[in-house]
Amino acid sequence: MPTPIFNYRFMLEVLAEHGVDFIVIGGVCAGLHGALLHTVDLDIVHSRDPENLNRLLAALQELDAYYREAGERRLRPTPSHLASPGHQLLRTSGGSLDVLGAISGNRGYDELLPVTVELRLRNDLTVRILDLETLIAIKEETGRDKDKAALPILRQALEQRKKQD
Amino acid sequence: MNPSLQTDAKADPVPFEHDGPTHSEDGVDLTLIRWMLSLTPDERLDALEQMAQSIQELRDANPHL
Numbered sequence: 001m002p003t004p005i006f007n008y009r010f011m012l013e014v015l016a017e018h019g020v021d022f023i024v025i026g027g028v029c030a031g032l033h034g035a036l037l038h039t040v041d042l043d044i045v046h047s048r049d050p051e052n053l054n055r056l057l058a059a060l061q062e063l064d065a066y067y068r069e070a071g072e073r074r075l076r077p078t079p080s081h082l083a084s085p086g087h088q089l090l091r092t093s094g095g096s097l098d099v100l101g102a103i104s105g106n107r108g109y110d111e112l113l114p115v116t117v118e119l120r121l122r123n124d125l126t127v128r129i130l131d132l133e134t135l136i137a138i139k140e141e142t143g144r145d146k147d148k149a150a151l152p153i154l155r156q157a158l159e160q161r162k163k164q165d
Numbered sequence: 166m167n168p169s170l171q172t173d174a175k176a177d178p179v180p181f182e183h184d185g186p187t188h189s190e191d192g193v194d195l196t197l198i199r200w201m202l203s204l205t206p207d208e209r210l211d212a213l214e215q216m217a218q219s220i221q222e223l224r225d226a227n228p229h230l
Contacts, residue, residue: 004217004221006213006214006217006218006221007214008210008213008214009210009211009214027213028210028213031201031209031210031212031213032206032209032210032213034198034201034202034204034209035198035201036197036198036201036212036213036216038216038217038220039213039217040217040221119206120206121206121207121210122207152189152191152192152193153193153198156189156193156195156198157198157201157202159189160195160198160199160202161202164202
């Protein structure tokens with residue numbers, strides 16, 4: 001198994017360079033909001049608009065993405081995979097990348113877009129991330145153990161941020 | 166003296182100061198959150214990458230665990 005890489009910035013840059021419409025969720029989203037959770041992959045929800053799927057596929061090709069649970073075979077994501085609401089768990093040259101068609105409650109890019117914020121990073125890199133209140137609400141809904149464990153940290157990040165505002 | 170333990174008066178200053186509680190009632194380390202919030206989003210992304218990399222290096226150095 002290859003040594004894991006954690007180059008979230010590189011993955012974000014490649015996605016942005018290809019003009020992919022996506023929303024960062026999960027641990028990287030939490031971290032960008034100031035809640036430091038242990039995370040080893042970048043989770044995104046992408047627009048399943050056909051043109052965006054083409055852009056996403058091109059970005060994934062540049063990232064040399066393949067399914068990380070496919071054993072020795074390097075199974076690549078296809079347009080039909082990416083058009084589904086399912087979760088594509090990929091390994092890329094920048095690290096693990098989870099490409100999600102939809103998350104709990106069958107919410108996809110279009111449903112989540114109104115509850116996002118845009119962050120400007122260096123080198124003119126702009127990324128859209130889920131807002132912290134929604135991230136907390138989604139983790140409350142899913143009720144998985146790992147999500148429940150993250151909740152106190154997320155809530156405190158929200159509390160501390162409000163105190164600073 | 167182990168260089169990693171050396172103190173250096175020229176070292177970067179502590180990035181922030183705060184008089185609030187160090188932990189919440191449910192045990193969350195508030196100093197860590199306040200430190201993260203003191204960073205720019207870019208610096209937070211760097212911190213996430215560095216944390217994941219550090220944990221991986223510890224794992225690699227201790228394959229028997």
